[in-house]
Amino acid sequence: MLKIIARRVLVAIPTLVLVTLIVFGLQKILPGDPLLTLAGEERDPQVLAYLREKYRLDDPFHMQYLAWLGNVLTGDFGNSLRTGVPVSTLIAQKLPVTLQLAVMAIIMAMLIGIPAGIISAVRKGTTTDYAANAVALSGMSIPNFWLGIILIMVVSVQWRLLPASGYVPLTENPIQSLRTMLMPSFVLATALAAYLMRHTRSAMLGVLTSDYIRTARAKGLLPKTVILKHALRNALMPIVTLSTLLFGELLAGAVLTEQVFTIPGFGKLIVDAVFTRDYAVVQGVVLCTAVGFIFMNLVADVLYILINPRLRHPQ
Amino acid sequence: MSAPQAASGVSTAASPAAAAPVLSVEGFSLTFDAKAQTNLVEDVSFSVAPGRTLCIVGESGCGKSVTSLALMGLLPSPPARIVSGTARFEGSDLFAMSERARADLRGNEMAMIFQEPMTSLNPAFTIGHQIAEGIIRHRKLSKAQARAEALKMLEWVRIPAAAKRLDAYPHQLSGGMRQRVMIAMALANRPKLLIADEPTTALDVTIQAQILALVRRIQQETGTAMILITHDLGVVAEVADDVAVMYAGRIVESGPVEAIFADPQHPYTIGLFGSVPSLERRQGRLATIKGAVPPLQLMPKGCRFAPRCPFADTRCHEQVPPTVSFGAGHKAACWYAPIEQTMGATQ
Numbered sequence: 177m178l179k180i181i182a183r184r185v186l187v188a189i190p191t192l193v194l195v196t197l198i199v200f201g202l203q204k205i206l207p208g209d210p211l212l213t214l215a216g217e218e219r220d221p222q223v224l225a226y227l228r229e230k231y232r233l234d235d236p237f238h239m240q241y242l243a244w245l246g247n248v249l250t251g252d253f254g255n256s257l258r259t260g261v262p263v264s265t266l267i268a269q270k271l272p273v274t275l276q277l278a279v280m281a282i283i284m285a286m287l288i289g290i291p292a293g294i295i296s297a298v299r300k301g302t303t304t305d306y307a308a309n310a311v312a313l314s315g316m317s318i319p320n321f322w323l324g325i326i327l328i329m330v331v332s333v334q335w336r337l338l339p340a341s342g343y344v345p346l347t348e349n350p351i352q353s354l355r356t357m358l359m360p361s362f363v364l365a366t367a368l369a370a371y372l373m374r375h376t377r378s379a380m381l382g383v384l385t386s387d388y389i390r391t392a393r394a395k396g397l398l399p400k401t402v403i404l405k406h407a408l409r410n411a412l413m414p415i416v417t418l419s420t421l422l423f424g425e426l427l428a429g430a431v432l433t434e435q436v437f438t439i440p441g442f443g444k445l446i447v448d449a450v451f452t453r454d455y456a457v458v459q460g461v462v463l464c465t466a467v468g469f470i471f472m473n474l475v476a477d478v479l480y481i482l483i484n485p486r487l488r489h490p491q
Numbered sequence: 492m493s494a495p496q497a498a499s500g501v502s503t504a505a506s507p508a509a510a511a512p513v514l515s516v517e518g519f520s521l522t523f524d525a526k527a528q529t530n531l532v533e534d535v536s537f538s539v540a541p542g543r544t545l546c547i548v549g550e551s552g553c554g555k556s557v558t559s560l561a562l563m564g565l566l567p568s569p570p571a572r573i574v575s576g577t578a579r580f581e582g583s584d585l586f587a588m589s590e591r592a593r594a595d596l597r598g599n600e601m602a603m604i605f606q607e608p609m610t611s612l613n614p615a616f617t618i619g620h621q622i623a624e625g626i627i628r629h630r631k632l633s634k635a636q637a638r639a640e641a642l643k644m645l646e647w648v649r650i651p652a653a654a655k656r657l658d659a660y661p662h663q664l665s666g667g668m669r670q671r672v673m674i675a676m677a678l679a680n681r682p683k684l685l686i687a688d689e690p691t692t693a694l695d696v697t698i699q700a701q702i703l704a705l706v707r708r709i710q711q712e713t714g715t716a717m718i719l720i721t722h723d724l725g726v727v728a729e730v731a732d733d734v735a736v737m738y739a740g741r742i743v744e745s746g747p748v749e750a751i752f753a754d755p756q757h758p759y760t761i762g763l764f765g766s767v768p769s770l771e772r773r774q775g776r777l778a779t780i781k782g783a784v785p786p787l788q789l790m791p792k793g794c795r796f797a798p799r800c801p802f803a804d805t806r807c808h809e810q811v812p813p814t815v816s817f818g819a820g821h822k823a824a825c826w827y828a829p830i831e832q833t834m835g836a837t838q
Contacts, residue, residue, distance in 0.1 A: 387610040393565055394605075395598035395625035395676065398591075409615045485660040486614060 177481065177488060184477045188470050195466040196248070199459050200241050208453050214257055244459075253460035258452050263460035266445060270429075271464070273343055274441040276353070277434075278426035280361035285368035286419060292369070293376025293415075297384060298403055308373065315370030324363045324436035331359060341438040360437040364430055368422050375418050379411035386410075409483070416479045424472035428465045512538035512579075513684050513716040514562070514601075519576030521554075521561055529790045530574055532558055532740045539684065539716040539733075546719045546727045546748070548763070549737035552784060555720045556606075558737075559686045562718075563603050564593040581683065599629040602677035606689040608670035612661035618645075618672045619657030622679055629680045644675035648705060667698035674705065681713060688720045703729060724763065728752065733820070736760050739784050739795040746821030756815070756823035758800045794826070802827055 211233070215223045228234055232243065247254065253263035296308035332340035344353040383389065384407050392406040429443030442461055449457035481487045515538035520530045532554040539545045547555045560566045562578055562585065578585040580601065585593065605611045613621060622644055623637035632640065638657070645653035648671040661669060670690060677685060687706065691699035707730055710717055719730060727734055727748065735745040736759065744757040755761045762780040782799040785791070793810045797803040807826055815828040 387605065387607050388613040390565055391605065391611045391673070391676075392613065393594075393597070394563060394603045396594045396596070396628055397598075397624070398594060406613050406615075410613070484615065485617075486662050489660075489663065 180481060180488070181478055184474055188474055191470055192467065195470070196245055196463065197241070199462050199466065200244055201237075203455050203459060204237065204240075206453075248463065253463075254456035256449075256454055256457050258454045258457075263456050266457060267460055267464055270440060270442050270445050270461075272345065273439060274427060274429050274443075276346060276357055277361055277364065277430065277439065277441060278423060280354075280357050281364035281368065281426055282419065282423045284361055284365035285372055285422070288365065289369035289372025290376050290415060293373040294380055294403065294408065296373070297377045297380035300381060308377075312370040312373045315366045315373075318366065319432075320363050320367065320430070321432040321436050323366060324360065324433055327359050327363065328436070341436075343439050357439075360430075360433050360439060363433050363436075364426065368426075371422065372415065372418060375414050376411065379414045380407060383407045383411045412483050413480060416476055416483065420472045420476040420479070424469040427468040427472070429461075510540040510542075512540045514539050514578065514580050514718075516558075516562070516578045517576055519558065519561075519578060520574040521557065521566075522572055522574055523570045524787075525572060527787060529787050530740065531787065532561075533795075535576070535737075535740075535742050537733075537735050537742065537745060539718055541683065541716050542710070542714040543732045544710065544717045544719055544730050545733045545735060546721060546731035547735045547737055548721060548724065548727055550722055550784070553737045554740040555737050556688050559603065559688050559718060559720055563597060563601065563686060564590075565597075565603070595629070598625045598677070598682075599680045600682055601684040601686070602680070602682040603686040603688065604670070604673045604677045604690050606692050608666050608673055608693060611673055612669055614661055617658050617660055618664070619659075622672070622676045625676055626679050640679065641675075644679050645672070647678075647709075648672070648675045650675075666694055667702065670694060670698075670702055671705065674702075674709070678709060678713070678715075682715055684716045684718070685710075686718045686720070689722070690719075691726065692721075692723070699726075706730070736763065739790065741795055741824065743796060743825070744821075744823040746817070747819060750817070750819060750821040754817070754821070756817065756821070756828045757796075757825050758802055758827075759796045760823070794824070 211224055211227050211231075212219060214227055232240060235243075244254075251264055253267070255262050256266065292308050292312070296305040299305050328340045331337050338359055339352075339356045342356055344356050346353045380403075384403075388410075389402060389407055392402045397406070427442070429441045429446060431443035431447055433439070434441045434443040442465065446458060446461045448454070449461065515536075517536050519532060519535045521532040522530045535554075535558060537545060537547075547558070549555050557566065557571075561571065561573065564585070573586055576586070580596065585596075588596075612618065616624075619638060619641050622641035623634065626632055626637040626640050627634070630637075642653055642657055645656060650656050650668060650671050656664070656668075661672075664672065670693075674690075690706065691702050694702060703726060706717070706719075709715075719726070721727060731748040733746065734748050734751045735742050736751070736757065737743070738759045744751065744755065744760045751760065752764075755764060759780070765780075780799055785795075785798055791797050791808045794800070794803070794807045794812045797807040800807065810826075812824045812826045812828075814822050814824045816822050817829060
């Protein structure tokens, strides 16, 4: 078991290297010159030359890459070209925000989506099934920013139940922190719950007609055990795949939702960085997100092994 | 396997009427389409007594599996719907029971093994767990006790290194071993009735013989009543006490195995025996029953075998044949039964 996990970790390393190459390489291909941002209005050739020298922009590509990679490995993502603040500091500020939002959103999505999927699979073809599907479809189609605005208007402005915007660190005031994040994570969770519901439903439908479900019923097991133990356990693979993928995506930040609720997360950071051609920041954030994504894939792999005994004993 | 012709002079076992039947099915009809004119299974009646084996024989699609699943309460309903009939299990009608009461019987008083050992076990749980689960469901036993019981069952069905296999997952076992596990699981609570739906069809021949021998041994040891569904006449000759031959949803002939093998009365039964390959020299081609089972919409109003029957006339197509009795429980549903007398003149 540990051996299999160790192998999965090793396989992830080439992926990581590739990611760093792409992150670094893409920046070089992009049009626009970051020096123009740095050099200010005058664009004095001397200043430009000095900056070019300082950031080693005339070095060959691989030298630049290796120098950058070396720094990254020591935790130095460089400084923001615009503000001079170390990128690592920026990430350390925004990451907890995005992480909290992502965790709350995925938990909410799973709590809604998976039970809904199970129920609609078991009650296939009934009104409950159609209703659940209709709700899921609207969950997928309603734009996040619109739902966010509506929620703010109703819940915060009219009912005065939850704060409309902002961010309170979890360490500072846990309850207030959860309260502020409740609406934005719910907004993010709606679409995710819908996807999870659809996938849970189809996975369960596939499993419910299999022979071992008939065996479980032939043993006299009650429907609850048959569905929640024998069927769900086997339907879990696609659910785990989707959940981890969705969570990985959440780690990239949620630009629109963050904007609507004025949350200082990754989404806003990267959009601002792209607009100002703040290369160092873009690289840092993208790299961070990619690593998070690869990590989530690793988590999925480990969960597969836990769920499916056939993967534990490779022939 | 012994030749199908073996049975005529065998000493008579205890008469089937001696013990009260464990299960007796009366006039059972079932449909999958409420609007259809004809039922998939029509007016089926049979019974099994303790310690006896009833073989239901027929080609695929004749309704034998559907009937057994309906008796177990494992058919999804809708679409399946029981149109008429009763199935008295130890006196009470299965079809009148609550879903919960039937679940209490399943895997307990009545159990079933299936045709597909490769897919019938849950891949996510150990076999020990899957056997113990059924034991815990029906008996007040602790986990440890149930596990010990599961081990006993595995030894009983002769699984080598049973203690080690308890923690094995289904994918680590061969098809024959999995079927043994299924049998252990089905018998774990000592059922009074065991329904075996083609338990050996998916296995290779040597394993088939082992599994059959196992099933027979277990039946002798426990005295359970058994319904064995099969299309293999060799299996029937080996294990059956009584036989019911089904064709297109109806029982066309039934009776003690000796009578059916020695003196088949229904043209379909005769044709079925005719299409068994024999080791002796054969003259001409292997006999087959011409044609195919008609689809339900085209089922004749009278005898369902009429379109394929060499003896059929207009009466056969129009009117449902009466069930003719030949004594000792041997019955056939045919206008021409007993067939030698009625056909003697023309042949």
